[in-house]
Amino acid sequence: MNKFSPVRWLVSLPPILFLLVFFAIPSLIMVITSFRFPGEFGGLAPLFASDTAPAEGDASLYGLTLEAYRFFFSDILYAEIFLKSFWVAALSTLICLLMAYPVAALIAQSAKKYRNLMLLLVVLPFASNFLIRIYAWMIILGPESAFSYFVNGVLQAFGFEPVVMLFSPFAVLVGTVYVHLPFMILPLYTNLEKHDPVLLDAAQDLGANRWQRFWLVTWPQSLPGVFSGCALVFVPVLGMFAIPDILGGTGDILIGNLIKDQFLGTRDWPFGSTLSIMLMLAVLGATGLLTFLARRPRTPTTK
Numbered sequence: 624m625n626k627f628s629p630v631r632w633l634v635s636l637p638p639i640l641f642l643l644v645f646f647a648i649p650s651l652i653m654v655i656t657s658f659r660f661p662g663e664f665g666g667l668a669p670l671f672a673s674d675t676a677p678a679e680g681d682a683s684l685y686g687l688t689l690e691a692y693r694f695f696f697s698d699i700l701y702a703e704i705f706l707k708s709f710w711v712a713a714l715s716t717l718i719c720l721l722m723a724y725p726v727a728a729l730i731a732q733s734a735k736k737y738r739n740l741m742l743l744l745v746v747l748p749f750a751s752n753f754l755i756r757i758y759a760w761m762i763i764l765g766p767e768s769a770f771s772y773f774v775n776g777v778l779q780a781f782g783f784e785p786v787v788m789l790f791s792p793f794a795v796l797v798g799t800v801y802v803h804l805p806f807m808i809l810p811l812y813t814n815l816e817k818h819d820p821v822l823l824d825a826a827q828d829l830g831a832n833r834w835q836r837f838w839l840v841t842w843p844q845s846l847p848g849v850f851s852g853c854a855l856v857f858v859p860v861l862g863m864f865a866i867p868d869i870l871g872g873t874g875d876i877l878i879g880n881l882i883k884d885q886f887l888g889t890r891d892w893p894f895g896s897t898l899s900i901m902l903m904l905a906v907l908g909a910t911g912l913l914t915f916l917a918r919r920p921r922t923p924t925t926k
Contacts, residue, residue: 627699634703639865646718646873647666650903653896653899653900654900655770655894655921656893656896657691657692657893657894657896657897657899657900658687658688658689658691658893659687659688659892659893660685660686660688660690660893661890661892661893661894662890662892664890665889665890665891665892666890666892667892667893668685669685670685670686670687671685671686677781688893690861690893691893691894691896691897692897693803694714694894694897695894695897695898701881701898703906704876704877704878705878705901705902707877708861708877708878708879709861709905711792711795711796711799711860711877712799712856712858712861713857714796714862715796715799715800715803715857716807716853716856716857716860718796718800719800719803719804719806719807719852720807720852720853720856721803721850722800722807723804723807723808723811723852724811724845724849726745727807727809727811727812727815727848728811728815729741729817730808730812730816730842731747731812731816731818735898738816742809742812745805745808745809746805746809748805750896751804751899753802753865754865754866754869756801756802756871757798757802757865757866758869758887760794760797760798760801760870761789761869761870764788764789764794764797764870765789766787766789769790770788770884771788774786774788789870790871790872790875791871791872791875792871792875793865794870794871795867795870795871795875797870798866798870799860799863799866800867802866803855803856803859803860806855806856806859807852807853807855807856808816808852809852810848810851810852810855811845811849811852813848814844814845814847814848814849814851815841815845815848818841818844818845822844823836823840825842825855826839826840846916850914850916851915853913854909854910854913857909857913858906858909858910860893861879861906861909862878862879862882862902862906863877863879864877864880864882864883865880867879867880868880878898878902879902881898882895882898882899882902885898
């Protein structure tokens with residue numbers, strides 16, 4: 624087929640327009656906004672002095688500025704919030720991986736007549752509203768819940784003080800893992816169910832035990848699914864704000880909460896756009912690293 628054939632352009636044009644309208648243009652608006660001055664009552668100040676013709680207005684509040692970026696890099700608090708957000712995202716991703724891998728392997732190794740049912744159970748939580756599921760965890764982790772009584776009873780039996788699970792980092796971690804666990808299971812299952820069992824039989828014939836067969840045969844083959852699942856969990860958790868708002872305490876603010884507060888609370892749109900750009904660069908960097916690791920050629924390990 625010709626490189627510039629009309630068919631190729633007709634197929635490519637809709638996704639290109641979609642990315643242009645819903646990603647490129649909003650990103651460009653966000654970049655421009657980050658260089659603007661905040662308005663006196665929120666929003667944005669006029670770009671040109673002639674827009675409002677203020678006789679007594681401050682001329683320094685018109686045009687473009689780097690003030691939002693200077694403010695971001697001048698306070699270590701924002702770096703700490705970024706690091707905390709990365710830590711929560713990385714820990715949530717690791718827990719999801721440790722929980723999802725056995726489940727995905729179980730589904731992949733099950734009889735075909737049971738796989739669809741097991742996959743349905745994995746995606747079944749998506750049938751209910753996201754906020755309802757999060758509020759359900761407020762009831763489960765609440766101080767008067769049976770779960771809290773059980774946990775604190777066990778702690779007191781061993782001589783420890785009772786703990787408050789709701790409105791804590793633990794509750795935020797539970798919420799992020801619960802919401803994003805299916806996004807780790809599905810790509811892992813898609814990868815694991817394509818593995819050739821003959822390779823495991825060959826490794827067993829060569830004297831490899833169960834752990835060696837997993838580490839030397841199954842794990843290297845499953846790395847593309849691992850990287851895909853990690854990207855699908857890490858990136859959304861990094862910008863999450865609803866779960867920390869509902870399940871977290873006042874000290875559990877993450878970068879997503881900070882961005883939301885800048886737009887809806889303080890209405891400082893330039894600084895909110897600056898934070899969004901920093902987050903986007905961080906996400907692109909993390910995604911690029913995962914893509915590099917996923918595409919890097921892997922040589923088989925011999926022992």
